[in-house]
Amino acid sequence: TTTTATTTTTTTVACSPVRHPRAMVGGGRSLVATAAVAEEVAAASPPAGGERGTLVKSRDELGRNVAAAALAGLVQPTIFNPLECLRVRWQVSQAAALGGGGLSSFAAAVVRSEGLWEGLWRPGLPLNMGAVTLSQGLRLGLYPTCRDFALSLPSRGSSSADGAPKKSPIAMLAAGLVAGSIAYFVSAPFWLAKTRAQAYAQLRSEASAAAGVASTAGAGAGSGNPLALWRGCSPLVVRGALLTGGQMLGYDGTKTFAASELGLPDGPGLHVLAAVLAGLCATTFSAPADVLVTRFQCRDQNGNAYRSVLDCATSLLRQSGPAVFFRGWSANFLRLAPTFAVGSVLYEQSRLAMGLSYMT
16 A cells, blocks of 8 residues: 555656756746737737728718717808908909909998998808808818828828828818818809809999899709709819818818927917918919809809810910909909908817817
């Protein structure tokens, strides 16, 4: 019995795992090597908050961002429609074409003869509200997603400390051009009707031969051709693309520079400053297309039989010289700068109300 117990104990001890000191050292080296490889893989992998995370975030916020921009767009025309109406009336007026006084004297004459409400505030107001609500909701709503998509493409440049791609002026401008093109193509019928209504107010006051906006729109609808609602669409889309590209380059670029280089906090004060600079860029970028849109869309009302947009441009250049393409620049800037300032504050605050942060 004693012998059996001893044998069993010996067998148990012999079966127990015993590590050799050299094996333990080798295993430690393996663990160190494995950890080093894991660190290399983690360093090579993009962080969760990198370019893909930024793009996914902007996609998730797309619906609320469009709604915030549209809400701001609904309010803006109720305040600034007089400036928009003044711009259109100035661009189609015979007095401006003949050099009869400046913009301020022209505005004073309109208010004196027709009153502020009838002369500048009322014409095209509902149509302007619809046009701005739709176009701004799309162009500002789509912009962050378009920009982040452009930044996620290969060969996009350097990244910031958190792995997110650094915003570049080229990406801002390109995203603004794309978003603006889409927005103004979709909203073209509203802009056409709004421009004709405001131009008709001026042509009527000058006793020009003009068909009213209602009869003109009715003729297009009665012809059975819905594409007539997109008449003059090409310069409008180009104008919208250039306007949005200039606006977002000025607005997003100013906010980015102020935060990264100057350390300024993001808030309403910065939004107003960035919006004024955005208005300067947008006005300058879109001025030639803006004049073409007004003249081409109102060609039936002012008696000019332009065959195409190119014919309209060459005719204006031949009759009035290159300066004609910047006619109404001051009126447009005086309209866009305060409109963008108020609209940007409303837009950013609407984002906060919908559970988003300020646009970054």
